[in-house]
Amino acid sequence: MPEHWLNPPDLAAARAAQVALAARVVAEDAHGPVRLLGGVDVSNTRFDPENRVYAGIVVLRFPELEVVATASAVRRASLPYIPGFLGFREVPALLAAWEQLAVKPDLVMVDGHGLAHPRGLGIAAHLGVVLDIPSIGVAKSRLVGQPEAPLGEAPGAEVPLAWKGRVLGTVLRTRQRANPLYISVGHRVSLAGAVAWVKRAATGYRLPEPTRQAHLAANAARRAATMAMPPLTG
DNA sequence: GCGACAG
């Protein structure tokens, strides 16, 4: 795997890497039975001169949705947050956490977009292709595209997310009176399959359990590290 | 040139 797929020298190289990686995305259900669902997320500390990012990964048994494994890792981000280049900022830390995982999941839900990205390589697709594992993008807001029609207010309501005449994902309402989620293919999963998995992992909260638990894990890792820091004196 | 812009 080319080094610049994770740490490009500049944005031009990052852009080229995304195009190359996007060509490797498999938008079809190419995976075995899913007994273990994974959830990944990253937490940031604001005003941190060191640009540290805390990655959290959780593994849940399906269909029970009980957490059976957790892992976390801290890395210094090589880039600030730039819309469209989130993967380069968070994937390295996620890979470090992945290595710490005692048991690997059969499919992972990522906090962010997959194919619903300007170059078809949101963080979910980025992570999926680099690890070559089934992945799904579960974003809380849109990056590109617009809903093709008004979204129903009932949980389960969904509408295609279109951009430039193409359907890149699905806008899905998982909870009444809560903003919808933006689901898209990450890798080795079809859009229909991605939406189905998110629904199967829904528990009444806005976020599906894998991503919800990953968010908690990432925050826990950050707080633990922060509280371990020696107090400033003088 | 201007506005939009995952986490």
Place this chain on the structure above:
DNA sequence: ATCTTGTCGC
């Protein structure tokens, strides 16, 4: 993403 407790509404 993050700063932050209680509070209003379903």
